[in-house]
Amino acid sequence: MKKILGITGIFLAIVIATSILSPNFLTAYNIENLLRRTSLFGILSIGVGFVILTAGIDLSIGGVVCLAGILTPYLLTQMGWSAPETVAVILLMSVAIGFLQGGLVAFGRIQPFLVTLCGLLIFRGIARGVTMDQTQGFQGKFAELRWIGNGRISIPGVEEFSLPAPVLSLIIIAILSMIFLNCTVWGRWMKAVGRSPSAARYSGIPVARLQILAYSICSLLSGFGGLLFVCDVGSAQPSDFGNFYELYAIAAAVLGGYRLSGGEGSVVGVIIGAAVMQVLRNAIVLVSWLPYTAEFAVIGLVILIGVLADEFLRRYAANRARTQVKGTS
Amino acid sequence: MKKILGITGIFLAIVIATSILSPNFLTAYNIENLLRRTSLFGILSIGVGFVILTAGIDLSIGGVVCLAGILTPYLLTQMGWSAPETVAVILLMSVAIGFLQGGLVAFGRIQPFLVTLCGLLIFRGIARGVTMDQTQGFQGKFAELRWIGNGRISIPGVEEFSLPAPVLSLIIIAILSMIFLNCTVWGRWMKAVGRSPSAARYSGIPVARLQILAYSICSLLSGFGGLLFVCDVGSAQPSDFGNFYELYAIAAAVLGGYRLSGGEGSVVGVIIGAAVMQVLRNAIVLVSWLPYTAEFAVIGLVILIGVLADEFLRRYAANRARTQVKGTS
Amino acid sequence: NNAVPPKQRQAELVLGYTKNPIVKPKLAFVTNGVADFWVIAQRGAEQAGVDSGAIVTVHMPAEGIADQKRIMEDLVAQGVKGIAVSPIDPANELEILDQIAGRTLLITQDSDAPASARLAYIGLDNYDAGRMAGKLVKEALPSGGEIAIFVGRLEQDNAFRRRQGVMDEIFDRARDDTRIENPNTPITIGKYTVLKTLTDQFDRTKAKANVEDMMSANPNLGCVVGLFAYNPVLALEALKSGGKIGKIKVVGFDEAPETLAGIRDGSVQGTVVQDPYNYGYRSIQMLNAVCLGKPDALPKSGFIDIPAVTVTPANVDAFEADLKKKLAGNASGNSAGDTAK
Amino acid sequence: MTDAAPILRCRGLGKRFAGVHALRRVDIDIYAGEIVAIVGANGAGKSTLMKILAGVLTPDSGEILLSGQPIRFAGVRDATRAGIALVHQELNLADNLDIAGNIFLGCEPNRFGFLDRKTMHTQAREWIERVGLDLSPASDVSELSIGRRQMVEIAKALSLRAKVLILDEPTSSLSMSETSRLLTLIRTLATQGVAVVYITHRLNEVLDCADRAVVLRDGARVADFSRDQLTREGLVQAMVGTVQEIRRAEVRSANEKSEARLVVRGLQTQAYPKSTVTLSIGRGEIVGLAGIVGAGRTEVLQSIFGIDRRTVGDVSLDGQAVAPNDPVSAAHRGIAMVPEDRQRDGLMLLDSVRINASVVKIARESIAGFIRRGAERMGVARIIDLMKIQPALPERQVALFSGGNQQKVVLAKWLSTEPKVLLLDEPSRGVDVAARAEIHALIRQAANRGAAVLCSISDTEELLLLCDRIVVMRKGRIEGEMNAVDATEEAITRLAVVGVEVSARSTEAAA
């Protein structure tokens, strides 16, 4: 709980500042958009969180998002597959990708950075090769499938606002992840693997199996994310679909309290981390005097300041705790 | 030495394969191009090597390359500065960037990933903001300055082939780095800091200062690299100049034997790592039956296979060594 | 051969082929990025290869100028006889182009670099194309209103020239294709306001988010202009989910199927299209002719104009039929279009 | 000696951490040329005090006077410069450097910042020889066993030629022969005028060589014995506050045979591929492995558990083979392993005591893979109570506990699972005398429930206290075994150092 206090504070500060600076920020339409985007990116971040927990890293996320995003319309429109078939194959493929990468890390003992960087290159390469660099789109069809990405669920009794469909996916995924991480033995062990692989080994924990599981979950969620992304935007270009998404995903996870050295992190934090990034990007458009070309600079600065403030507060709190002991003892 | 055997093997295999597959690979012109590109990317990789040695990471490389690449022509053509002034300011700025980032890591105790990711965003954002998203170029002038990036040094007695100027920079930087890392006290300390921070601290080693030094060297070389890149290419676009270069730089370092967990790596390995990436990309254009759209896939696969082969050879060698001990002892 | 100035070197090469023609030369077509626009051009280039017997490869640099330079160098190393390139940044790429021109035949297409040693240019003027789109905007908003412009990247030659053309036309200003205005600040002249110009670096999620956010920020938004092919497509997606189809007008560039469908059902005002197929076809045709010893194929003016066309409900069917015919030449026609070009 | 001015004086040193009061107004004087032993129960504040003297920590209150001058250390470097060297309780070597590199880490011989490798290696060789390591200065540290690493650490501290040499449990994984060599070395240094501060839980060593012993309890100095006042009972009483009879845990009689539970046949380890080990341990039997540093005991334990690849040989539990190289199935079969290096292999340092202590047990108690939180919490509370883990805060990070308390957590992790086989590598490393007796009792309890226990223990005295049978290893081979009741420290040491043939010959000669 304490660990996500900082990021929650940053989030609230940004939200409050933006709603003061722009009257359009807290409109139903804008909130719907923000929820949808946060859900899409949040799913990727939750996924990479598992890998980071084991002290690994997954750079292939963008590649998997691209491959899934390209193949979904490709299989539907070019190959004429049905929606359930397509979804099943995409998800299976994603798990297989994670399984392979995890295997190379666990048994091949190759650095995760290298394995997944190759993965990034390979999956994007395959997507480009398969489609010969052509954009793949739904051609205005498959509205039912696309609902999972761009649909909205009206809430009884509420007029203006309806819930974007990806929020549902996010909530389900987040709850399952939290249960896994906090309530199951395997979740506990996954953290142990990240904290100290050798202590885990000496405790009889199946280190390799857990690593593979983590990469599989991550790739599965990346593939599912790619599916949602393409359902939302309607088309995908192989050479740039999902570019940099691995960085965004990892950034949100790290902002949300994950440590790249492993063993630490919370699902709720990750979601707030993803939300921070989305709200910031939104704010730069909504607050008219912010220079749009310097968008990145603004985002980077705000995050940095937030993180610094968080760190200072933490140290201040630690100091206070010490003085209090002094007082009582 | 042993550690770079694998990557050297991969490199030789690719070179031999390509020269068999394409008669144009070993022409003077092509080799000049490869040397120039390897030097440019190699400089970045040597830089990030220092940071990786201390168990850190620098994602801001692409941002620093962009900022230096944008500012060089900007200061020269828009501000009318002289070449020496410009170069001095670019290099000073780069060191300052590294100093700041290193400071945040060492004293602010913020994860390097987060600090430098913010750096990436901020520096690219500044480049875009300053130029309002306009390309910056030398407009056909400043040929003397640009020589450091695109010049060639004719070798007495050799007709066809002349040495690309950046090779000179690379050689100087590589030699200085090797001397620093292998022959000086500080180089040794840097390795100790990465592998065992507590041993370093208990031995009275100034850990924070060394971290800051590592980030400063890395940013300096990134800035210098950006300068060389823009001198070579002639102009830079703020939104994509240097995109992904941090990944390429880190990949080359990791391929060359650096471990992201710190404390391990060799300068020669890094240069070969950078060369592998450049030769691969070159091969895909030269060998005409390789599918160009699947470029990334080919690169990823070749690297992965190479690394796997390396790992298996290493294990095989370890096993043999053990059996031999058994035999003799 | 470094001592010979590139212009002279090109002339020597042309003369050389006139004396010793080459059959089945290796030729290359280099784009400025990866996009469906270029896939259409690729069809044209490959068809020209089939028709004329040349060996044609098409290359799409994914990472900007440095990448484009690398690919051209590698092509020269590979021994191609001619390259048709769309320079990403003509003003600053002169040297690279001249360096290439010192070693192989060089023509430009899509974007011109008149100061370079290139033999010819095939294409149109993006500023003028922008003005054509500006006219569509004025037709969409006859009584004025707020306009937002969306583009992948603003620093590309074609992007900022198009943008400036659109704005100059909306504001009824005289032609000045060197003018560049700050993309961060809205400009109001007369009854029109052009809001911030947003870029997305080819990230579609961002492209859609940009339109959505502009809709949030400007409740009175009247028209969106998408300068790259996917921009109008994603604008339509955003309008659809925001329930603003028809209420906010869309003006686009290029021939993405969704854009054409939008024109037909009235959700898109119109689009300005180029003729990428012929960029590809005519480039290769011309290079091949020169290799075969027919220097007359080169235009005297150095410029072959393939003008842009405005597609509106009036001519959309005819245009689409023509496009299908061209693409049917080889391989499967495909869906959604976009242009990073 | 006492009429000279003290070289180092501490006046009213106090130190608090969040949650605990580690030192309370401690005064200590240290004189040149004397050996001062610091003793105290786990968590008494010994290491904290030493870290303050060595500039690693800054005190909250009080002052340090060096040769009469008040001094403030901003970091380790200041303390080193002032002539104070510290061997830490936990190992701190950079294992990407060789032995020489580690010995001189932080003060490399250099010319204008450039390393002087030659000087470094020749000097390193001297120090290595002085501590009695038979290795080249260019050997990789990563290959060394814990005992050897500890000797490198000692060499490193000696190389500083300090005026005050502080050793924090330097002998915790050294056997008797290395220990006596170290003690001799220390005495020599003392006669040369070096002040030696020596922390240990082995009271024999204190009685053996200390000129003075200072006892800490709960962060306060409670006693200061001069050499002639030193008695075992006095020390223990000062440490724990009550007279506690440290009795020998019950031993099974030699002829009480039980069925074999763990059988190891022809086991070859990586370090000594030439020799094999064959062992059989019965239900309820506690077997101790004796040997000097590097004898290969750790390797045997690891091979049984499956951490090291088992080249040849087989292991069976209750007649069924144990899969080689598979700690997961070994743990599943009920084999428990307490590793020697607690910080690297035993603990997730950044996690709490609860997480660490329950990591194995949660799986045994889980329902369909779900952790039973209530059971977990109760189990951990019981362990903390039983093992007297101080402070008794289950949610506190393990890294913040004192070395001995950390060791208790590692032990608790396995003892709480009722294992069938207990493999213990230096189980009471760094544990104080009182707690050690509790741990012995717990191990005996496990044995009485039917477990087969194999433990590697370097302290011969402790070996005799705990085990039923003692197996002596030398250079990867079993040199011999004896029943605890018949064994003597001298016999074990002789076997461990010179081997069976030589010792047999010498016994004959004696006879």
Ligand SMILES: Nc1ncnc2c1ncn2[C@@H]1O[C@H](COP(=O)(O)OP(=O)(O)OP(=O)(O)O)[C@@H](O)[C@H]1O
């Ligand atoms: N860095 C720290 N943060 C918080 N508490 C600490 C820290 N270091 C030590 N302590 C606490 O200070 C107290 C004294 O610890 P110290 O390590 O000095 O004990 P010790 O006497 O060396 O014990 P042992 O014999 O077990 O090594 C312990 O309660 C411990 O938990």
Ligand SMILES: Nc1ncnc2c1ncn2[C@@H]1O[C@H](COP(=O)(O)OP(=O)(O)OP(=O)(O)O)[C@@H](O)[C@H]1O
């Ligand atoms: N001939 C040898 N030369 C160098 N090192 C050796 C040799 N034989 C064994 N070793 C090292 O000694 C170790 C084997 O000792 P092991 O740790 O099993 O001994 P131990 O009896 O537990 O001693 P310690 O008390 O030091 O832990 C191995 O790590 C191995 O690297």
Ligand SMILES: [Mg+2]
């Ligand atoms: Mg201690």
Ligand SMILES: [Mg+2]
């Ligand atoms: Mg041992």
